[in-house]
Amino acid sequence: MMQLFGSGRIYATPLVDATGAAIAVPTPVKFNACQDIASDFTFDIKMLHGQNQMPIAIGRGKQKVTLKAKFGVVSGALYNQAFFGQTLSTGQDGVSEALTPTLIPATPYTITPTPPSSGTWAEDLGVRNAAGVPMTRVASSPAAGQYSVAAGVYTFAAADTGLGVFIDYRYTVTTGKQIVMTNQLMGSTPTVALMVSIPFNGKQLTWRFPQAVAGKMAMATKLDDFTIPEIDFDIFADATGTVGTIGFAE
Numbered sequence: 001m002m003q004l005f006g007s008g009r010i011y012a013t014p015l016v017d018a019t020g021a022a023i024a025v026p027t028p029v030k031f032n033a034c035q036d037i038a039s040d041f042t043f044d045i046k047m048l049h050g051q052n053q054m055p056i057a058i059g060r061g062k063q064k065v066t067l068k069a070k071f072g073v074v075s076g077a078l079y080n081q082a083f084f085g086q087t088l089s090t091g092q093d094g095v096s097e098a099l100t101p102t103l104i105p106a107t108p109y110t111i112t113p114t115p116p117s118s119g120t121w122a123e124d125l126g127v128r129n130a131a132g133v134p135m136t137r138v139a140s141s142p143a144a145g146q147y148s149v150a151a152g153v154y155t156f157a158a159a160d161t162g163l164g165v166f167i168d169y170r171y172t173v174t175t176g177k178q179i180v181m182t183n184q185l186m187g188s189t190p191t192v193a194l195m196v197s198i199p200f201n202g203k204q205l206t207w208r209f210p211q212a213v214a215g216k217m218a219m220a221t222k223l224d225d226f227t228i229p230e231i232d233f234d235i236f237a238d239a240t241g242t243v244g245t246i247g248f249a250e
Contacts, residue, residue, distance in 0.1 A: 002249050004205055007034045008198035010069050012078075015211070016191040018085035018184050028195075029081050033072030035228055037196055039207065040066045065235035065243060067194060067209065070228050076177030083214045083231055084179050085190025092176030094119055101130050101164030104156045111154045115171035121152030123170040130164035189213055194233060203249035210238040 013028040044061030080088040094116065102111055115121055127135045127147050136146045144159040154167060192214070196207040216232040237243045 002203045002205070003200060004198050005200040006198065007036050008196055010034055010037055010071075010197075011195045012082040012192040012212075013195070014081040014085065014190065014192050016085070016189070018182075018188050018190050020188055027077070027081065029075075029078045031069050031071040031078065031082075031231075032075075035070040035072055037070075037198075038068045039196075040064075063243075065209070067196070067207075067212065067233045067235065068230060069233075070230045072226055072228055074229055076179060079217075080179050082192055083190070083217050084181060086182060086184075087180050088177055089180065090177060091172060091174050092178045093122070094171050094173055095125065095168070096171060097168050098166035101166055104160050104163050104165060106161050107158075109156045109158055109161060111156070111165070111167065112152060113154070113167055113169060115152075115169075115173075117173045117175065119171035119173040121169055122172050124149045125168040125170055127154065127168070128166040130166075132166075135165065192233075194235075204247075205249070206247040207244060208247075209233075209235045209244040210242055211236050 010031045011028050012031070014023050014026045016022055042064050044063075046059045046061050047055035048057040048059075049055050076088050080086060096113065096115060102113075104111065113121065124137065127137070129135055129145075138146045138148050140148050140155075142148050142155060142157045144157045146157060147165075148155045152169070156163070156165070190213070192212050194207070194209040194212045198205045212233040212235050214231050214233050217229065218232075219227060219229040221227050235243060
C-alpha cells in the first residue's frame with residue numbers, strides 16, 4: 001500500500017509534428033512548477049433491459065482517457081513541443097507600455113521612443129494624453145490632439161508643445177523564442193508521449209502514455225495572482241494496442 005501527495009511531475013516527448021512528420025531526435029520537455037495533474041478514464045456503459053427495471057446485462061462501449069496538466073512556468077519549447085508542433089524560431093515581439101508621460105518638445109515636435117533590449121520599433125499601439133484620453137492618429141500634419149508616426153518617430157502638433165503623452169508600441173528583439181502558428185490542414189495532429197511520476201515517502205506511482213494529442217490549451221490571467229496555464233491531452237493506443245501503463249511501488 002502507498003499514499004500519494006503533491007502535484008507530481010509530467011514530461012512530454014514529441015513524436016510527430018504538425019505536418020505529420022515523425023521527429024527523428026525528439027527533445028522531451030518538463031512541465032515546470034506543476035500545479036496539478038488530472039487523469040480521467042471513462043467508458044460508455046451499455047445496458048440491456050428486459051421487462052424489469054434492472055438490466056440483465058451491462059457492457060462497456062467506447063473508452064476515453066484524458067489527462068490535464070496545470071503548470072506555473074512556461075517556455076516556447078514546452079508550448080511548441082507539447083501542443084503546437086510547428087516552428088520555434090529565435091526572436092520575439094515585445095510591447096512597451098508607457099508608465100510615465102513624455103513631454104512633447106518644441107520644433108520639430110517629435111518623440112522617438114527607444115525600444116528596450118536594443119529592440120526595433122515595429123508597430124504603433126496608440127498615444128494617450130496625460131489625462132489618459134486617446135489621441136487621434138493621422139497620416140501627416142497633425143492638429144491639436146492628433147499625432148502621426150513613421151518608422152518609430154512620433155510627430156505632434158505645435159499647439160501641443162509641452163503636453164505630456166503616453167506612447168505605447170510593439171517592438172521586436174533578436175533574443176527569446178517565438179512560434180509562428182500557421183494554418184494547417186485538417187487532420188494534422190502533433191503527437192507526444194507522456195510520462196507522469198508522483199513520488200512520496202521514497203515510493204512513486206507512474207503513468208506512461210505512449211500516444212497522446214493535446215486538444216486544448218488554456219491560459220487565464222488574474223489581476224493579483226500568477227497565471228496558471230493548462231494543457232489537456234487525449235490518449236490513444238499505439239501500434240501495439242497499448243494505451244498506457246500504470247506502475248505501483250508495491
